[in-house]
Amino acid sequence: MRHKYQLILLGSEKAIRSTIVAQIYSKISELRLPEEALKIIDSNNIDEYVGNQPAFAIYLGDTNGDFKDLDITQRLIREGTMILPVFFKAFSKDIPDILSNQNGIEFKDTELDRIANIVLESFELLRNTRKVFISYKRMESSPIAIQLYEALESYHFDVFLDTHSIGKGEPFQDELWHRMTDCDVILVLNTPGFLESHWCKEEFAEAAVKQIGIVQLVWPGHKIEKIDPSSHISYPIQLTQSDFFDGIYNNKDQSKLLTEVVEKIIMEVESVRARNLAARQDNLITEFRNIAEKNGRLITVQPERFLTEDLPNGNHVIYIPTIGVPQSTSCQSAEIKNEIMGYEDVSIRLIYDDLRIRDKWLKHLEWLNDNFKKDIKTLKKQEFEKWLQKK
Structure with a gap:
């Protein structure tokens, strides 16, 4: 994998690190992801840490106040990397002052699942968030598109394929843009006639605007197409005749990729997604925090990768960055995050980018905002x- 999820382990209690890592690997196995998707980093190999790839840090405290790796911790704070403090007796004694404004977790066997889930959520690796959009020209690559659709589904991806994913009577193009908004990676089957299609070109442009990562499968003998440079994450895979069963790559009805080639493509999709999801979420968080700071609002980033604000009247606001289209599960997630914080007087906002979301869904979200009994709104x-200009 070109881009990996970086788990940075700092502080003391090195024996406990292996317990936490084993739990995370167990969760990764449930998602049928390879162990090599996760790169473990500590003070011994910190030079291998890459700043532009998704990262999450766990800081294990020390009951004697013998705090280690403070220089690395300070660096990660400056770079905006999420850090989860884990304490054993008392947060104030076990965790260094530089992490005093972070929300920590007491280490218990019963909390191992939660710690692992926090890591996976920070990387957007939970099953219902791994969304892929297949872009292709029907007359040239339908059997390959269906093959990849089925393979990705078997690996717990939520896959969009126009012939399988748009219901009867739905406005085709509106639904297509809507579903693209909700995806993490676009898998392009770049056959010789692909970019001759007006709509295929439009999909490239849309991916650029939304900063959605692209994996481009380039057919044998076909040139790699230059993609708009504003599309910041794009990787081509040049296919050869030997990548297809019986070398048949140009038959619109019979072409089929070898199993090992499909597995390689799935790995690349996950690799691109690893970087792209973190970038999109960071962009949303950064934009919101910048506007908040400009308007004199103090926003805190929590380890679970959501934002909180303590209001002067004693109330609280939780802001949850939502990539793609807010769903009912986002509301359930909001309730869980409120349980984590333990607030009594709280309002929750799911913050999201509304570009290209269907009007009917935007109106539905507005209706929910007006009628939802609980104070969970988009x-x-x-x-x-x-919103942030309000006092």
Whole structure:
């Protein structure tokens, strides 16, 4: 994998590190992801840490106050890497002052699942968030598109394929843009006639605007197409005749990729997704925090990768960055995050980018905002400024 999820382990209690890592690997195995998708980093190999790839750190405290790796911790704080403090008796004694404003977890066997889930959630690795959009020209690569659709589904990806994913009577193009908004990676089957299609070109442009990662499968003898440089994450895979069963790559009805080639493609999709999801979420968090700071609002990033604000009247606000289209599961996630914080007087906002989401869904979200009994509402990107100007 070109891009890996970096788990940085700092502090004391090195024996416990292996217990935590084993639990995380167990969760990764449930998702049928390879262990090599996760790179373990500590003070001994910190030079291998890459700043532009997704990272999450766990700091294990010390009951005697013998705090280690403080220089590395300070560096990660400056770079905006999420750090989860884990304490054993008392947070204030076990955790260094530089992490005093972070929300920590007491280490217990019963909390191992939660610690592992926090790591996976920070990387957006839970099953219902691993969304892929297949872009292809039907007359040239339908059997390959269906093959990849089925393979990705078997690896617990939520896959969009136009012939399988759009219901009867739905406006085709509106639904297509809507579903693209909700995906993490676009898998492009770049056959010789692919970019002759107006809509295929539009899909490239849309991916660039939304900063969605692209994996481009280039057919044998076909040139790699240059993609708009504003599309910041794009990787080509040049296919050869030997990558296809019986070397048949140009038959619109019979072409089929070898199993090992399909597995390689799935690994590349996950690799691109690893970097792309973190970048999109970071962009949303950064934009919201910048607008908040400009308007004199103090926003805190929690280890579970959501934002909190303590209001002067004693109430609290939880902001949950939502990539793609907010769903009912986002509301369930919001309730869980409120349980984590233990707030009594709280309002929750799911912040999201509303570009290209279907009007009917936006109206549905607005209706929910007006009628939802609980104080869990959505807040779209174009309204950040207006919301944060309120006092």
